[in-house]
Amino acid sequence: xRAARWETVIPATARQIAGAVEVTDAEPAAAAALLAxxxxxxxxxxxxxxxxxTAATVFFTEGLSDAPMTARHWAALTAxxxxxxxxxTLIFLQQLAADTGLEGFTRTLRREWPDVSAxxxxxxxxxxxxxxxxxxxxxxxxxxxSPDATARRVVLGQMVSPRSLTPATGGLWxxxxxxxxxxxxxxxxxxxxxGGTFILAxxxxxxxxxxxxxxxxxxxTLRGLMAAAAVKRGEKPxxxxxxxxxxxxxxxxxxxxxLAEITATGAEAHYVLMDTSDAGSVTAALAHIRQHFGPVxxxxxxxxxxxxxxxxxxxxxxLRRVFxxxxxxxxxxxxxxxxxxLRHVGLFSSASxxxxxxxxxxxxxxxxxxxxxxxxxxxxxxxxxxxxFDWGPWEGGMVDATLASHxxxxxxxxxPLGEGARIFAHELLAGDPSDVELIVGTVWSGT
Ligand SMILES: NC(=O)c1ccc[n+]([C@@H]2O[C@H](COP(=O)([O-])OP(=O)(O)OC[C@H]3O[C@@H](n4cnc5c(N)ncnc54)[C@H](OP(=O)(O)O)[C@@H]3O)[C@@H](O)[C@H]2O)c1
Numbered sequence: 001x002r003a004a005r006w007e008t009v010i011p012a013t014a015r016q017i018a019g020a021v022e023v024t025d026a027e028p029a030a031a032a033a034l035l036a037x038x039x040x041x042x043x044x045x046x047x048x049x050x051x052x053x054t055a056a057t058v059f060f061t062e063g064l065s066d067a068p069m070t071a072r073h074w075a076a077l078t079a080x081x082x083x084x085x086x087x088x089t090l091i092f093l094q095q096l097a098a099d100t101g102l103e104g105f106t107r108t109l110r111r112e113w114p115d116v117s118a119x120x121x122x123x124x125x126x127x128x129x130x131x132x133x134x135x136x137x138x139x140x141x142x143x144x145x146s147p148d149a150t151a152r153r154v155v156l157g158q159m160v161s162p163r164s165l166t167p168a169t170g171g172l173w174x175x176x177x178x179x180x181x182x183x184x185x186x187x188x189x190x191x192x193x194x195g196g197t198f199i200l201a202x203x204x205x206x207x208x209x210x211x212x213x214x215x216x217x218x219x220x221t222l223r224g225l226m227a228a229a230a231v232k233r234g235e236k237p238x239x240x241x242x243x244x245x246x247x248x249x250x251x252x253x254x255x256x257x258x259l260a261e262i263t264a265t266g267a268e269a270h271y272v273l274m275d276t277s278d279a280g281s282v283t284a285a286l287a288h289i290r291q292h293f294g295p296v297x298x299x300x301x302x303x304x305x306x307x308x309x310x311x312x313x314x315x316x317x318x319l320r321r322v323f324x325x326x327x328x329x330x331x332x333x334x335x336x337x338x339x340x341x342l343r344h345v346g347l348f349s350s351a352s353x354x355x356x357x358x359x360x361x362x363x364x365x366x367x368x369x370x371x372x373x374x375x376x377x378x379x380x381x382x383x384x385x386x387x388x389f390d391w392g393p394w395e396g397g398m399v400d401a402t403l404a405s406h407x408x409x410x411x412x413x414x415x416p417l418g419e420g421a422r423i424f425a426h427e428l429l430a431g432d433p434s435d436v437e438l439i440v441g442t443v444w445s446g447t
Pocket of ligand 1 (some may be wrong): 039069120176177178179180181185202203225240251274275276277301302303305306325348349350390391392393394395396398399
């Protein structure tokens with residue numbers, strides 16, 4: 001496990017660019033200022049509503065526009081596809097804010113488009129055009145640019161060693177996605193270490209187990225048993241109907257098992273229906289929680305979905321689904337709870353946010369937003385422990401048998417469930433508060 005760290009970057013002396021330069025005008029004032037600064041530096045550049053696909057360097061201002069978060073990131077993604085040209089340099093500008101994550105995109109582009117240079121430059125405060133031009137010689141790197149013309153970049157820090165735990169903290173924990181998948185495993189370990197009341201939130205209902213069917217956790221086996229039982233009753237349900245019922249039964253089983261395991265630790269556990277992607281659903285669930293349990297003191301956001309596809313094939317609906325659950329979902333919650341009452345915040349991100357990953361441009365961006373949102377929360381709530389976990393692949397959850405063997409072939413070790421859960425609970429309860437973003441691989445022992 002390593003923490004994200006910042007290091008100062010020295011500007012390259014060369015400030016010239018060969019070939020045509022374009023600046024997209026999604027944010028017209030920023031585009032005009034940058035064009036003026038480029039021209040003043042002797043670099044001819046033109047404004048483009050849509051990239052021509054012929055420029056050698058393109059600056060994208062989509063990330064600076066005041067469009068809503070998801071639309072802003074989708075606009076940058078679609079504009080990039082139009083600018084693709086072998087050997088081109090694509091520089092995406094964004095303002096440092098809780099709801100920006102274009103660095104997840106450029107990290108992914110560097111994997112999907114190795115023939116292109118892609119960089120995300122995050123402007124920390126009011127950065128003038130001439131400062132941006134000053135960094136042209138470092139156009140292959142994601143940078144944080146400051147108004148005083150200095151720049152930093154994020155790097156992997158030293159290995160973080162586990163700390164000893166503080167005594168139980170108790171409190172009211174809201175864990176999105178906490179009844180199922182790897183977040184459930186983490187919630188159980190957290191309950192063991194901290195105690196308190198756990199509200200697990202998800203979309204699935206607590207569907208009862210079908211009568212007369214022996215319990216199994218295997219979907220294929222359950223489908224077979226349910227189909228056989230239906231035939232015995234003289235029914236002929238469609239395979240899709242059987243599949244839906246079997247999945248619902250398994251979700252109910254998993255939710256009840258997680259609640260029972262948390263209760264067995266001595267903590268209290270409840271389940272609420274909440275779709276994080278739906279503001280109305282979040283409002284209703286939070287009103288219920290406030291009324292029956294009081295203010296949330298610990299927020300764990302584990303809800304997440306993937307919709308993997310390469311950048312040029314990515315659809316807006318897919319990106320919206322991925323953003324809605326994870327990034328929009330976080331802001332739906334944060335804008336509806338008493339943030340001042342928060343003592344712990346744990347956000348489930350992915351290593352793809354830090355390293356990029358083929359097919360995961362939307363997921364990497366949504367997770368990179370979590371890292372920036374976590375840093376903003378840490379600044380807002382200095383007394384709270386805020387941790388963003390950039391997980392590598394786990395032995396469970398989204399990683400099914402097919403994905404697991406794919407990782408094995410690539411030599412990527414999986415995070416064992418028990419080890420990941422311990423890292424999560426220890427870091428959230430007792431980790432160094434200054435380490436907000438943690439990149440977690442397989443190593444817990446600190447070796
Ligand atoms: N497993 C890994 O290797 C891995 C690696 C990196 C990061 N992560 C992150 O870890 C988290 C958990 O992943 P997982 O592998 O356990 O995935 P999973 O097995 O697919 O579980 C996803 C969880 O999120 C909930 N969820 C999904 N959409 C939701 C929504 N709109 N509202 C509320 N809850 C929702 C699901 O419950 P319902 O279906 O009942 O809503 C379920 O509890 C995710 O954020 C994921 O991005 C996982």
